[in-house]
Amino acid sequence: MPGENFRVYLAERPKAEIMAGTTLKTETVPLPKAEDLQDGQLLVENLYLSLDPAMRGWMNDTRSYVPPVAIGEPMRAATVSRVLASKSPKAKPGDILPTLAGWTEYAIIPDATIQPIDTYPPVTHPSDYLSVIGMTGLTAYFGMLRIGEPRAGDTVVVSGAAGATGSVAGQIAKLRGARVVGIAGSDDKCAWLTRELGFDAAINYKDPDFPRKFREATPDRIDVFFDNVGGEVLDLALGRAKEFARFVICGGISQYNSSNVQGPKNFLSVISMRIKMQGFIVLDYAKEFTAARKELAQWLDEGKIKRKETILKGGLQVAEQGLIDLYKGINTGKLMVEIKSPTAPSKL
């Protein structure tokens, strides 16, 4: 309805998988008003909502790098928003920029959650702010360059390689001169990795011959493993690690929905092969985001990194199912929801 703001909140903490219609619930509330803005706040409308594997973790009431989403609170998300009204020097009405406005059509946000508009590189696709030059692109950037540190000629293996982070991580390793092997969940995704993104090899982990093909694709073993998946793929990679390999522990999507988490059985390889396994959170590099976004935007402009997005239409109504499908690998590249086309009229 024109006078109402549609949003999605966390209703119940899932034990294992997210349960459609139970974990998250929808509600309509009055639209926020520009006259309610206080100093340092902005009124925004959301254009795109990012769906991320990390969302499952934010639903757990456990110690983590961010507090859990509270029951009844709108679900957290990275978003791209248009500013409708502003009492902040950081952005003015009409500006389109990345925000953390959550699963809502409209929101009043504090400007502590954004950077000044001129620190974001200009883009022709606003959705880039959620993908290559958004959090997933930055995650790939810092994880690969600061922890993986690939050198020319290194063998770099990326799991979840057709996803938002993995696809950029692999392309960055290629820019550093590495031989890059991707692991993904379908033959189509693998073909995209090798034909479009220039990966040297890609393997479908659902292939019955996956372990053998994995060995064959890593004849010189593995110098850098950029892991988004965990579980059996991580175990295989441990078994193929070269001495002094760097394992970038970025995600473990195979385990996020599990009530019986499987630790890496090949863990003792960490000793015998002197592996460094290091976890990280992209927010730790926040002071360097402006410079990194600039470099990523330049690579994108020059065609050195290719964008790929899976954009779900249908607004916030389809977001929960989209998130459930994310863990099934529905997406190639960055998965997001179009909450409102940048050209559609505003309710406000």
Next chain:
Amino acid sequence: MPGENFRVYLAERPKAEIMAGTTLKTETVPLPKAEDLQDGQLLVENLYLSLDPAMRGWMNDTRSYVPPVAIGEPMRAATVSRVLASKSPKAKPGDILPTLAGWTEYAIIPDATIQPIDTYPPVTHPSDYLSVIGMTGLTAYFGMLRIGEPRAGDTVVVSGAAGATGSVAGQIAKLRGARVVGIAGSDDKCAWLTRELGFDAAINYKDPDFPRKFREATPDRIDVFFDNVGGEVLDLALGRAKEFARFVICGGISQYNSSNVQGPKNFLSVISMRIKMQGFIVLDYAKEFTAARKELAQWLDEGKIKRKETILKGGLQVAEQGLIDLYKGINTGKLMVEIKSPTAPSKL
């Protein structure tokens, strides 16, 4: 017998635990002769034999940091030997020094396996060459200082803390000003750690209240975890890790004899807490051994590090049972076998 050399060889690769009398077998062979020495060789008699958790791994026919011991070959070990005859400039008859002569009374060894005698600090107890200033002391030194990097005020937790490596690792962390918590397998060992070695706390992992006591002993969580044990203790430590904790993966004795290795279930904490888990092998630091031995010997002389050894008498005949008992935690400090008292007469 006076004319015979007694030794122990690997007869069969164990599937899980070492089987007394089956995994290792004994044999007598003719004594080596000084007149058979070639250039670059030394004839030695072994005084002390080191028993190390790593020995179980050397019995496996898998890719590792050293080749497996071959079936029929004398079992590998660090030893302290007296030189009886030498065609090497590195040591002369009468010298006592650390060697890798294996489970044998006498051996002809290549001088590539030793350093020149003057690179070893002089000791009053030759057994120190297997403990504080031997491989286990060096393992503690490089693992703690290069990977753990404890700072004053850090909470450092050491598992296997009453063992040869753990006890030195904890003492080194104390020298760096850290608060040190040890985990060991008996109340007596825990009392030794706090009363004799100056650990700030020690917890018996066999205590039914171990998880609660572990939490209480780490009120500021864990900055450095020096792990010799793996398994459930590693999982507990992951659950208590502070952001950016360093996990020194030195050993996993709880898993060495297992045919069904348990990976760390709390592995995803590596991401949320940005943990660096790093494995290492002391041999990687070989170029720095001379300087490190000198520093360790000085700390020992000054009483800053205390030695503790469990020395089994009875010669090589008791070594296999000693090794089996090592995995049960028989020892406090360094476990070794006296093959021959330094003052007993030689067969040669």
